Amino acid sequence: MKYIYLFIVVIMLSACADKTAKAQSKFIIGGESKYGVDKSIETLSSQLKGKNYNIVSTFDHEKEALKLQKMLYPTKTINLYNSKIATKLVTCNPSISLEFPVRVSLYSKIDGSTYYAYTDPEYWSLKHNVKDNECLKLLILLKNDLRDASEALSKGK
Numbered sequence: 001m002k003y004i005y006l007f008i009v010v011i012m013l014s015a016c017a018d019k020t021a022k023a024q025s026k027f028i029i030g031g032e033s034k035y036g037v038d039k040s041i042e043t044l045s046s047q048l049k050g051k052n053y054n055i056v057s058t059f060d061h062e063k064e065a066l067k068l069q070k071m072l073y074p075t076k077t078i079n080l081y082n083s084k085i086a087t088k089l090v091t092c093n094p095s096i097s098l099e100f101p102v103r104v105s106l107y108s109k110i111d112g113s114t115y116y117a118y119t120d121p122e123y124w125s126l127k128h129n130v131k132d133n134e135c136l137k138l139l140i141l142l143k144n145d146l147r148d149a150s151e152a153l154s155k156g157k
Contacts, residue, residue, distance in 0.1 A: 029146070030117035034156035037074040037106045037114055044078065044104065044116075047149035053082045056101050074114075075107040085138055092135035096128045102142070116150055
């Protein structure tokens with residue numbers, strides 16, 4: 001009987017994990033980087049610099065965890081800002097200012113592999129009720145800029 005309960009719990013947990021992964025994938029874009037966390041940040045920065053994005057800050061989660069005597073694998077969040085895009089989007093709807101600067105998470109797992117993740121900017125149109133065509137085009141531009149830069153991480157450019 002114990003094994004039946006254990007089997008049911010395992011099935012339920014795996015079903016929950018699957019639903020969580022699917023739900024996350026709707027609004028979170030991510031993938032594996034060919035580089036470590038710091039090299040990934042350098043690569044993103046160089047890819048986006050030509051498109052007028054600047055890294056305005058970097059938050060080191062691993063360093064903060066150590067202050068609490070906790071261990072995390074290398075995990076950093078960078079904050080990117082493009083003043084032209086941000087200003088135009090905030091003009092469309094001031095609540096979208098919650099999304100700026102744009103955050104990109106870079107983190108390593110136990111096997112040493114590194115991943116990136118960020119919120120899909122097109123989701124912001126739903127979250128902030130953006131309907132203006134020019135603003136929607138800017139969200140797509142932002143999404144494409146992030147996609148192009150993250151492809152450099154995935155392909156090792």
